[in-house]
Amino acid sequence: MAKRSDYISWDEYFMGVAILAAQRSKDPNTQVGACIVSSDNKILSIGYNGMPLNCSDDAFSWERNTTEDNKYFYTVHSELNAILNYRGGSLEGSKIYVTLFPCNECAKAIIQSGIKAVIYRDDLYKDTKEVKASKRMLMTAGVAIVQYQPTGRKLEIEL
Ligand SMILES: O=c1[nH]c(=O)n([C@H]2C[C@H](O)[C@@H](COP(=O)(O)O)O2)cc1CO
Numbered sequence: 624m625a626k627r628s629d630y631i632s633w634d635e636y637f638m639g640v641a642i643l644a645a646q647r648s649k650d651p652n653t654q655v656g657a658c659i660v661s662s663d664n665k666i667l668s669i670g671y672n673g674m675p676l677n678c679s680d681d682a683f684s685w686e687r688n689t690t691e692d693n694k695y696f697y698t699v700h701s702e703l704n705a706i707l708n709y710r711g712g713s714l715e716g717s718k719i720y721v722t723l724f725p726c727n728e729c730a731k732a733i734i735q736s737g738i739k740a741v742i743y744r745d746d747l748y749k750d751t752k753e754v755k756a757s758k759r760m761l762m763t764a765g766v767a768i769v770q771y772q773p774t775g776r777k778l779e780i781e782l
């Protein structure tokens with residue numbers, strides 16, 4: 624019997640995990656997921672954007688359109704969460720799949736943790752100074768930037 628042929632690719636698998644992780648986010652506007660993978664395709668860590676540990680999702684603000692109390696003071700970005708969630712040692716030489724292009728703060732953490740490639744899906748904020756600074760840093764530091772190529776494959780998951 625021939626082996627199954629409609630299995631998902633590595634890229635679909637890792638971006639799919641990032642997309643699923645994003646579904647854990649409580650952010651009412653933007654849900655972001657990240658999946659860090661070793662050079663031999665083992666998942667090392669996963670993260671999504673959310674409040675820090677012990678800072679209740681219900682006590683801290685999710686507002687975005689105010690300079691008063693707002694979510695930007697508090698939320699940990701998915702990429703940083705994925706980096707900080709890793710408990711196994713070094714991320715040197717790994718790659719990160721992320722549903723949204725990393726901001727400049729995440730780019731710093733990506734570079735410093737030794738991640739060598741960013742595979743991103745959306746680039747919603749590409750015209751912002753933060754994302755331009757992020758790209759400049761990642762490129763200067765030799766981190767590969769690759770846009771995920773959607774395949775259009777749809778999977779139904781019953782949970
Ligand atoms: O790199 C990122 N990673 C990440 O997790 N985020 C999170 C922070 C916020 O919770 C949300 C962005 O919110 P908004 O699109 O409403 O500005 O996404 C935002 C960025 C910015 O690109």
Ligand SMILES: [Zn+2]
Pocket residue numbers: 700701702725726727728729730
């Ligand atoms: Zn960020």
